[in-house]
Amino acid sequence: MGELGDPFPGSWAVKAGTVTQWELRKDFCRIHPDVYVRKGTELDARIRALAAGHWAKGAGVLVGLSAAAMLGTRWLGDEPAELVKPGTSRAPAGIIVRRDELLRDETCCVAGFTVTTPARTAFDIGRRAPFEKAVVVVDALMNATRTTPSHIADLAARHPGARGIRHLLRVLDVADGGAESPRETLTRLLLIEAGLPRPETQLRIVGHDGFVVARADLGWREWNVIVEYDGAQHWNDRRQRSWDIDRTAILESMGWKVVRVSAELLDSRPWVVIDRVRRALAAAGADV
Incomplete structure (x- = not known):
């Protein structure tokens, strides 16, 4: 019985059935139905994103802060994971299911999981997060991915009726990917x-x-x-x-x-x- 392949060494996310029941009780704790993490694992944004991706069983798209974590964004907290999963209205504690409509070119694959592209990820965070937090995370996302405010603004132009556009544009007006903390x-x-x-x-x-x-x-x-x-x-x-x-x-x-x-x-x-x-x-x- 082996652990589920982990694209990020140290995260130790596993599904029920890949280890013995004795090993689960001894070494792991349940975070979502059929998804466990090794005891002592810090549940940061990246680990929560991985766990949510395993819970969705390939049927979801990681978005928002979860996508940012998968794209290498630093300095994220331990907020709930975010994903879009068609046909799902409820999720276990620790996962937020969004109802976003994603265009085909607004997603990509990272380590076997479907996530929103850097521009789409910034678009969502910039619309939803409080102003200072949005600028901090968008700065860090741009620093990690080299996406730019113009890339994000171009994507926003394709969604003129999206909620929070004015808030996003205020964020983009001051965002700067050069920030290193x-x-x-x-x-x-x-x-x-x-x-x-x-x-x-x-x-x-x-x-x-x-x-x-x-x-x-x-x-x-x-x-x-x-x-x-x-x-x-x-x-x-x-x-x-x-x-x-x-x-x-x-x-x-x-x-x-x-x-x-x-x-x-x-x-x-x-x-x-x-x-x-x-x-x-x-x-x-x-x-x-």
């Missing part, structure tokens, strides 16, 4: 919503010798101002912190103003971030 996205949103010029993401700064000196999270070339979000590793890793100090000194010697942002500032004192960036831009001549 949710906090970078939230920092960018904070600055844009404060009325500051839209920053460029993953700004490459080149030295006089033509080599890249640094790549900044956010910045404005026109005014030589960059914004860096410092995650936990920037504070807990001594070598990383030392390099950050050296890197800032190098950038400032080249005429760049560096504004650093921490989780505490972003969560508790966002106005301080806005004020520091506004002052830096104004000092460089920006009309802010």
Whole structure:
């Protein structure tokens, strides 16, 4: 008796009948009818998507956050799986059945499961999720798949009557696949919503010798101002912190103003971030 073939090593999703009853009781826990996971498995978005796909027995299409997880999107939570399964109105706890109408070219195959394409996945998430969450996930999806706002907007034009289109267009207006963490996205949103010029993401700064000196999270070339979000590793890793100090000194010697942002500032004192960036831009001549 072997475990069901798993396209993602470590997920250990199995169907009843592929292992013995003794093995099921000893090593696995039931997540859906006929679908089990190994005890201790973290039920993240990817594992939930796999489990829902096995529950659907090939008759469903993974959509929304489940499709995003299958497409390699990072930083997703453990929300219920989402799928379209014709003829099904009810599903077990942990699975949401959508009633979306999917065109033939809006699905693809990932590791043996049918999922929505990157553009269609972003279209659905951008219509349904709360604004900040939608931007964070669409940013991460674009980063993982290299789909673009124009790809998503083109798909949206094919569904003019779909619910949530106005919300989606607001998301696409600020989405940027260059973001490499949710906090970078939230920092960018904070600055844009404060009325500051839209920053460029993953700004490459080149030295006089033509080599890249640094790549900044956010910045404005026109005014030589960059914004860096410092995650936990920037504070807990001594070598990383030392390099950050050296890197800032190098950038400032080249005429760049560096504004650093921490989780505490972003969560508790966002106005301080806005004020520091506004002052830096104004000092460089920006009309802010």
